[in-house]
Amino acid sequence: MAEAHQAVAFQFTVTPDGIDLQLCHEALRQIYLSGLHSWKKRFIRFKNGVMTGVYPGSPPGFMVVVVSYMSYNKYHKLDPSLGMFAKLTMALTAYFAPDIQKIVGGVLVGTGLWITIIFIMRNALKCLLSWHGWMYSRHGSVSLGTRLWMLLVKVFSGRKPMLYSFQNSLPRLPVPPVKDTCRRYLESARPLMDDEQFERMKGLAKDFEKNLGPRLQWYLKLKSWWASNYVSDWWEEYIYLRGRGPIMVNSNYYAMDFLYVFPTSIQAARAGNAIHAIMLYRRKLDRAQIKPIYLLANKVPLCSAQWERMFNTTRIPGLETDTIQHMNESKHIAVYHKGRFFKVWMFYDGRLLLPREIEQQMERILADKSEPMPGEEALAALTAGDRTPWAKARDAYFSRGKNKQSLDAIEKAAFFVTLDDTEQRFVEKNPIKSLDSFAKSLLHGKCYDRWFDKSFNLIVFKNGTMGLNAEHSWADAPIIGHLWEHVLSMDPFKLGYTEEGHCCGEPHPNLPGPQRLQWDIPAECQDVIQSSLTIARTLADDVDCHSFPFNDFGKGLIKKCRTSPDAFIQIALQLAHYRDKGKFCLTYEASMTRLFREGRTETVRSCTMETCTFVRSMIRDETVREERLKLLKEAAEKHQNMYRLAMTGKGIDRHLFCLYVVSKYLGEDSPFLKEVLSEPWRLSTSQTPLQQVELFDLVRHPEYVSSGGGFGPVADDGYGVSYIIVGENLINFHISSKHSSPETDSHRFGGNIRQAMLDILDLFQLDKKAIK
Incomplete structure (x- = not known):
């Protein structure tokens, strides 16, 4: 094969005249370019480390401070260092000439002054960010004190921050x-x-x-x-x-493609653009060029620590506890198609492969007719079953030889790609069945065609639709959601496709093909694989998924009611659950604590006394509308206050x-x-935030909306509900439960949610046409 030939840098033969070296200049060129790429990346990381380490200071700021200090000392004959400059000059007498002494001493004292300024600014910013009074301001109004606080935050925040610039300025989570x-x-x-x-x-x-x-x-x-x-x-x-249980369904979550738009029906082409967009995002991440995420008009930064393990990361099974393996560098991806695993290099000629070149590699994989090796097809089921059997099998059968090399290629890949041989998509004539099937496929697939241990799997279906399946331990959903927004915005708008549906550009004439991974899986290991697959299939078959777009109204109309959209939806979920089961339950709503360093999530217990009182008023026919509105307002205010407490470490x-x-x-x-x-949390809920609104023009192109994503039920007799508020007029819901529970039915609950949303809106007696 071409790649085998290219991999050999030189050959030699022994002759009577000595050793004759036969150099392969192309291979040596690739080695040189690869090394150059690695050194560039190291330099960029070093530079970013310095820039982040001194933020909110900067190298130009260092020069300004040093030159200003030396000029002031020279012309005014004063020493603002309180004698330190003179002492340094005397200490340097034995080593430097008098003029050099002044320069070196000035630089050293100026450096100390610069570091002091950075220290003061950083700690002042930390103190400012520890104040959360701005969260309690009435929506649409900002007090004078908050305005002054925002001005001070801006002053001490520095200029042009990178992704990790604020990490040292974020306050610690209080106890x-x-x-x-x-x-x-x-x-x-x-x-x-x-x-x-x-x-x-x-x-x-x-x-x-x-x-x-x-x-x-x-x-x-x-x-x-x-x-x-x-x-x-x-x-x-x-x-x-x-x-120790399966992470598939129980922990991993999914993200969906566009709801109404299908950029291309060519599987390899969609994979080409998506993979290239993901690799561009990784390059921006390596260079810390992704902008920090802010709240409050781009003034309050959130912690960025979770981005560090997005790529080149795998969860490694252990007997008692798993570990997270993260590689600093990975130049390839792992691809699965029809039971075979492939290693695909993402760089050639010292550069990232272009979309059409990645499509070319995917076409080669799709055209490969070779059969899976014994045990290879369902190998990934080990990642879908219980963790301890997988840990034992990994140690016994994958710690040496070709199995270790192939497993390393998967676990050390930048991410995992599945070229799925099924078709999934939203079908307007059959929306319920098509979206439910789409959600289930992304959540668990066939239980052996996703590597659930990878930080995330890109899944591209036969008809060109795609989605993600993400492992949960390394980060929370908003982090992978940020990547997914980048991919969806780049795919049709910036990268685009030809009229025939292929990626733009031309195939590469000399590009080495993908490398087929080799396995030698003994019968005993195959038995473990089948056992894990049986457990995973039982779990997957029990999942009842229901995904639906709620387009009767959205946040635009909810805001007209002077109510928080999230509080409105959470109260509607409580009303829907009471109608569904005839009782209240312990409710989990995910909130974030990323206002603090290395913060992740906190729980908002959405089932409150105020909400229950409102729900009962909706059930009783004799309660008048004005009383229900009053109770709704109290419930919404209570929910908002609990959300603020959760976000602020309380x-x-x-x-x-x-x-x-x-x-x-x-x-x-x-x-x-x-x-x-x-x-038990019998109702587990989460909102998927749309973080980069500027990437999508939903006014001119309302069809380019993300469907959001979902997760499996937390309790055997409960519901998992995820929702995303898209634009002004659409809310997408994802519901999961288990068929084995007689108490739950995802479709019934979906109907109750829809009716609860409409019933609460009717309390305001708004004329929708007039508002529009």
Whole structure:
């Protein structure tokens, strides 16, 4: 094959006259270009590290400070360094001439002054970002104090920040007082307990607050002073990596393609543009050229730490706990098609492959008619089943020889691509069945055609539709969502396709083809693969997915009601759930804590006393509309306040979780914590934010909307609900549950959500046509 020939840099033969070297100049050229690319990347990383390390200072700022200091000292004959300059000059007398002494001393003192200015600016910014009063301002109005605060934040934020520039300026996540956490927990638990249950729980909480709680809190305080974030490392380890069940469905989540637009029906071409766009995003990430994410009119930065492991990352199974393996560099991707695995290099001639060249590589894979090796076709089912059997099989059968080399090619790839041999797409004549099938395919596929351990899988279907499946431990959904928005915006608008549907450009005449990975999988390992596949299929077949676009109205109309769109939807979910099951349940809404360094998520307990009172008023026919509106306003305000508390480090669940972890380390048993942590989340919800609104012109091109994404149910008898608010007039919902539960039905719940949204809007008696 061509790639085998190109891989040999030289050959030699022994003759009577000596050794005759036969150099392959093309191979040596590729080696040179590859090395050049690597050194460029190292230099860029070093430069970015320096720029981030001194931010909000900058090298030009260093020159200004040093020159200004030396000029001031020369012309005014004054020493603002309080004698330090003179002492340095005397110390340098034995080494330099008098003129050089002044220059070196001035540079050293100027450097110290520059570092001092950076230190002051960074800590001033950290103090400013620790204030969250701006979150409590009424929507549409900003107080004078908040305006002054915003001005100071802008002054101390520096110019032209890169992705990681603010990491050292972000405040640490505070540890809430045990008393406050217990009080807020009891408040959240009240609507779900009768009087007897509540009094019992109140007693447990009071005992914990007085006795064990303060001792556990002391350890958490100590950790919060020492570690960057007192929650995130334990959350990653105990919630994600120590789980021994399948990560497919239970942990991994998915992101969908455009809803109404199909840029091309050629599978290889769609893969070519998407892969190229992803690699361009990785290049921007390596160079820290991605802009930081902000809140409040681009003034308040969010933590960017989760971006670090987006690429070249794999979850490695272990006997008791998994680990996350991250490579600094990876120049290839791994591709799966019809039971075969391929390694595809992303660089040639010292540059990234162009879209048409990547399409060319995908065409070669699609045209390959070779059969899978024994055990190869369903190999990825090991990543879909239980973790411990996969860890044992990995150690026993994939730690040496060709199996290790092939597994390394997958685990060290930039990301994983599946060229799916099925067709998925939104069909207008059959929207429910088509979208449900699309969602299930992205969530679990055939259980053996996605490598669920990779940071993310790009899935390109036979008809050109695509989506993502992402592993959860390394980051949360908004991070992968940012990448996906970049891909969807680049694909049809910036990269485009020819009239025939191919990628723009020409194929490369000398491009080496993909490398087929080789395996030698013994019968014993094949049995483990089949066992994992059986477990995964049982889990996948039980998932009831329902995805639907709600286009009766969107956030534009909700804002006319002077209500938060998120609060409106969360209250509608409570009304829908009560109609669906006839009762309330413990509800999880994901909020983020990325206002703090290395922050991830916090829980908003959406089922509140105020919301329950409103829902009951909607059930009772005798309640008048004005009373329902009043109760709705109270419920929405309560929800908004809880969301603010969660975002500002005053949430309930992460604090209780960490207290529980400390109790286990100390060998202490807490009935209160044990009961709290064992309560099931029967309604788990999450909003997928649209972060880069400027990339999509939804006014002129409303059809270019993302469908968002979804996840599996958290409880066996509960629902998982994800929603994305797109533009002004569309909300996409993704619902999951389990067929095995007699209490749940995703389609029934979807109907209840739709009706609840309409019923709540009707309370305002708005004339939609007049508003439009």
